[in-house]
Amino acid sequence: MSPSQLGRTDPLGNGDASISRLQPENGFVDSLSLFHSEKAVQEILQQTPVHRTDDHLIEFSEALRTVAKALRRSAEAKASAQAEAAEWKRRYELERERNLQLKNKGF
Structure with a gap:
C-alpha cells in the first residue's frame, strides 16, 4: 500500500480506507488491487491456526x-x-x- 493510500477515506466520508483502496479515482475496481486484496486474505487464512x-x-x-x-x-x-x-x-x-x-x- 502506498503512503498516499494510507490517509484516504471512502467517498461517503466513513473513514474506511480499505474500501477506497479497491476503488481508484474513477470509481472502478482496480483488478491489481483486488488481486492483492485476495492474496492478503489468503495469507491471513493460511496464518490462522x-x-x-x-x-x-x-x-x-x-x-x-x-x-x-x-x-x-x-x-x-x-x-x-x-x-x-x-x-x-x-x-x-x-x-x-x-x-x-x-x-x-x-x-
Whole structure:
C-alpha cells in the first residue's frame, strides 16, 4: 500500500480506507488491487491456526463428554437415592401403621 493510500477515506466520508483502496479515482475496481486484496486474505487464512482451533474444539468436546458422564452418574445416583428413600418411607409407614394397630388392640 502506498503512503498516499494510507490517509484516504471512502467517498461517503466513513473513514474506511480499505474500501477506497479497491476503488481508484474513477470509481472502478482496480483488478491489481483486488488481486492483492485476495492474496492478503489468503495469507491471513493460511496464518490462522485452524489446526489449533480444531484441537481446542476437540478438547472442548471431550470436556463436554466428561461433564455429560458426570451429570448422568449424578442423575442416576439421585434416582437411586430417591428410590431408597421411598422404600424407607414405605417401611416406616407400614411399621407406624402396625404400631397403631397394636396400640389400639391393647386398650
